[in-house]
Amino acid sequence: MIVNKHRPLSPATFVPPDLARPAVRLATSGEAALLNSTTAAAAEKMFAAAAADGVIITLASGYRSFTTQRATYGSYVNSRGQAEADTASARPGYSEHQTGWAFDIGDGSGADAFTPQFKDRPAAIWAKANAHRFGFVVRYPWMLHEITGYFYEPWHLRFVGKEAAADMRARGIGTLEQYFGLEAAPAYL
Ligand SMILES: [Zn+2]
16 A cells, blocks of 8 residues: 555545554554554564664654544644645645554654654664664655655654565665656645
8 A cells, every 4th residue: 555645545534454552662642552453563573673772762653543634734734824734744645644554753762753853863773774674664765755745754664564675675766656666746636
Protein backbone atom coordinates (compact mmCIF):
# COMPACT_ATOMS: atom_id res chain seq x y z
CA MET A 1 0.00 0.00 0.00
CA ILE A 2 1.72 3.16 -1.24
CA VAL A 3 0.21 6.42 -0.06
CA ASN A 4 1.36 9.82 -1.27
CA LYS A 5 -0.14 13.11 -2.52
CA HIS A 6 -1.34 11.37 -5.69
CA ARG A 7 -2.44 8.17 -3.99
CA PRO A 8 -4.95 8.52 -1.12
CA LEU A 9 -6.07 5.64 1.01
CA SER A 10 -9.00 3.72 -0.42
CA PRO A 11 -11.47 4.07 1.12
CA ALA A 12 -10.35 7.40 2.57
CA THR A 13 -11.63 6.25 5.96
CA PHE A 14 -9.59 3.00 5.88
CA VAL A 15 -8.80 1.52 9.29
CA PRO A 16 -6.15 -1.23 9.62
CA PRO A 17 -7.94 -4.40 10.79
CA ASP A 18 -5.11 -5.51 13.06
CA LEU A 19 -4.05 -2.47 15.08
CA ALA A 20 -1.79 -3.43 17.97
CA ARG A 21 0.16 -1.64 20.62
CA PRO A 22 3.87 -2.49 20.38
CA ALA A 23 5.85 -3.19 23.54
CA VAL A 24 8.24 -0.29 23.03
CA ARG A 25 9.02 2.93 24.84
CA LEU A 26 6.16 5.31 24.12
CA ALA A 27 6.26 9.09 23.80
CA THR A 28 2.59 9.18 22.89
CA SER A 29 -0.71 7.57 23.89
CA GLY A 30 -4.12 6.61 22.57
CA GLU A 31 -4.46 5.65 18.91
CA ALA A 32 -1.01 7.14 18.13
CA ALA A 33 0.54 4.32 20.17
CA LEU A 34 -0.88 1.75 17.73
CA LEU A 35 0.57 0.21 14.56
CA ASN A 36 -0.59 -2.65 12.39
CA SER A 37 0.48 -6.00 13.80
CA THR A 38 3.32 -6.62 11.31
CA THR A 39 4.79 -3.17 11.84
CA ALA A 40 4.38 -3.44 15.62
CA ALA A 41 6.33 -6.72 15.72
CA ALA A 42 9.13 -5.31 13.55
CA ALA A 43 9.28 -2.14 15.64
CA GLU A 44 9.69 -4.18 18.82
CA LYS A 45 12.69 -5.95 17.32
CA MET A 46 14.23 -2.73 16.03
CA PHE A 47 13.79 -0.74 19.24
CA ALA A 48 15.27 -3.63 21.25
CA ALA A 49 18.29 -3.84 18.93
CA ALA A 50 18.85 -0.10 19.27
CA ALA A 51 18.65 -0.37 23.05
CA ALA A 52 21.22 -3.18 22.94
CA ASP A 53 23.48 -0.70 21.12
CA GLY A 54 22.81 1.86 23.86
CA VAL A 55 20.39 3.98 21.81
CA ILE A 56 16.93 4.68 23.19
CA ILE A 57 14.26 5.15 20.52
CA THR A 58 10.71 6.13 21.40
CA LEU A 59 7.50 5.73 19.45
CA ALA A 60 6.46 9.35 19.01
CA SER A 61 3.46 8.90 16.71
CA GLY A 62 2.03 5.83 15.03
CA TYR A 63 -1.46 5.25 13.70
CA ARG A 64 -3.57 8.28 12.95
CA SER A 65 -7.22 7.85 12.05
CA PHE A 66 -8.99 9.71 9.26
CA THR A 67 -10.95 11.62 11.90
CA THR A 68 -7.82 12.73 13.74
CA GLN A 69 -6.09 13.71 10.50
CA ARG A 70 -9.14 15.69 9.44
CA ALA A 71 -9.10 17.62 12.72
CA THR A 72 -5.32 18.24 12.56
CA TYR A 73 -5.37 19.36 8.95
CA GLY A 74 -8.48 21.44 9.53
CA SER A 75 -6.89 23.38 12.36
CA TYR A 76 -3.87 24.17 10.15
CA VAL A 77 -6.18 25.39 7.40
CA ASN A 78 -8.09 27.55 9.85
CA SER A 79 -4.99 29.16 11.33
CA ARG A 80 -2.70 29.44 8.28
CA GLY A 81 -4.70 28.77 5.13
CA GLN A 82 -4.70 25.75 2.86
CA ALA A 83 -1.42 26.40 1.01
CA GLU A 84 0.56 26.49 4.20
CA ALA A 85 -1.48 23.67 5.75
CA ASP A 86 -0.43 21.46 2.83
CA THR A 87 3.23 21.96 3.72
CA ALA A 88 2.69 21.07 7.38
CA SER A 89 0.09 18.31 7.47
CA ALA A 90 -1.26 15.64 5.15
CA ARG A 91 -4.82 16.02 3.99
CA PRO A 92 -7.24 13.54 5.59
CA GLY A 93 -7.09 10.27 3.68
CA TYR A 94 -3.55 10.99 2.45
CA SER A 95 -1.44 10.34 5.56
CA GLU A 96 0.82 7.33 5.64
CA HIS A 97 0.15 7.22 9.37
CA GLN A 98 -3.40 6.09 8.59
CA THR A 99 -2.10 2.89 6.97
CA GLY A 100 -0.63 1.48 10.18
CA TRP A 101 2.63 0.86 8.27
CA ALA A 102 4.38 4.08 9.36
CA PHE A 103 5.42 5.83 12.52
CA ASP A 104 7.55 8.65 13.84
CA ILE A 105 10.41 8.02 16.23
CA GLY A 106 11.79 10.18 19.01
CA ASP A 107 15.12 10.17 20.76
CA GLY A 108 15.34 8.88 24.31
CA SER A 109 16.44 12.37 25.34
CA GLY A 110 13.23 13.81 23.92
CA ALA A 111 15.32 16.47 22.19
CA ASP A 112 14.70 17.93 18.74
CA ALA A 113 11.49 15.99 18.16
CA PHE A 114 10.01 16.68 14.71
CA THR A 115 12.68 19.26 13.86
CA PRO A 116 15.41 19.22 11.20
CA GLN A 117 18.00 18.92 13.99
CA PHE A 118 16.59 15.52 14.88
CA LYS A 119 18.82 14.01 12.18
CA ASP A 120 21.82 14.46 14.50
CA ARG A 121 20.22 12.71 17.50
CA PRO A 122 21.41 9.18 18.32
CA ALA A 123 18.00 7.68 17.56
CA ALA A 124 17.97 9.19 14.06
CA ILE A 125 21.58 8.26 13.32
CA TRP A 126 20.98 4.70 14.48
CA ALA A 127 17.74 4.36 12.52
CA LYS A 128 19.28 5.69 9.31
CA ALA A 129 22.08 3.12 9.57
CA ASN A 130 20.05 0.14 10.79
CA ALA A 131 16.33 0.46 10.07
CA HIS A 132 16.62 -1.57 6.84
CA ARG A 133 17.71 -4.62 8.86
CA PHE A 134 14.23 -4.66 10.38
CA GLY A 135 12.33 -3.86 7.19
CA PHE A 136 12.04 -0.09 7.55
CA VAL A 137 12.99 2.83 5.33
CA VAL A 138 13.23 6.53 6.09
CA ARG A 139 10.27 7.36 3.89
CA TYR A 140 11.00 11.05 3.20
CA PRO A 141 14.75 11.37 2.59
CA TRP A 142 16.81 14.53 2.26
CA MET A 143 16.23 16.44 -0.99
CA LEU A 144 13.76 14.00 -2.49
CA HIS A 145 10.66 16.07 -1.71
CA GLU A 146 10.01 16.62 -5.42
CA ILE A 147 9.32 12.88 -5.57
CA THR A 148 7.78 12.14 -2.19
CA GLY A 149 5.94 15.42 -1.61
CA TYR A 150 7.52 15.84 1.82
CA PHE A 151 10.68 17.54 3.02
CA TYR A 152 13.24 15.46 4.89
CA GLU A 153 11.72 13.71 7.90
CA PRO A 154 14.50 11.74 9.62
CA TRP A 155 11.90 10.60 12.17
CA HIS A 156 9.33 9.03 9.83
CA LEU A 157 9.84 5.32 9.16
CA ARG A 158 7.81 3.08 6.91
CA PHE A 159 7.72 -0.73 7.01
CA VAL A 160 8.36 -2.30 3.59
CA GLY A 161 9.81 -5.66 4.65
CA LYS A 162 13.43 -6.67 5.04
CA GLU A 163 13.88 -7.73 1.43
CA ALA A 164 12.67 -4.48 -0.13
CA ALA A 165 14.42 -2.32 2.46
CA ALA A 166 17.74 -4.09 1.89
CA ASP A 167 17.28 -4.00 -1.89
CA MET A 168 16.53 -0.27 -1.88
CA ARG A 169 19.61 0.37 0.21
CA ALA A 170 21.86 -1.83 -1.92
CA ARG A 171 20.68 -0.13 -5.12
CA GLY A 172 20.74 3.37 -3.65
CA ILE A 173 17.04 3.95 -4.27
CA GLY A 174 15.69 6.52 -1.81
CA THR A 175 11.95 6.50 -2.37
CA LEU A 176 9.12 4.01 -2.74
CA GLU A 177 7.92 5.96 -5.77
CA GLN A 178 11.19 5.21 -7.60
CA TYR A 179 11.42 1.66 -6.30
CA PHE A 180 7.95 0.73 -7.50
CA GLY A 181 8.07 2.83 -10.68
CA LEU A 182 5.34 5.22 -9.59
CA GLU A 183 5.04 8.82 -10.73
CA ALA A 184 6.54 11.52 -8.56
CA ALA A 185 3.98 13.12 -6.25
CA PRO A 186 5.31 16.54 -5.27
CA ALA A 187 1.86 18.04 -4.66
CA TYR A 188 -1.84 17.21 -4.58
CA LEU A 189 -3.55 16.91 -7.95
ZN1 LIG B 1 5.30 10.74 10.26
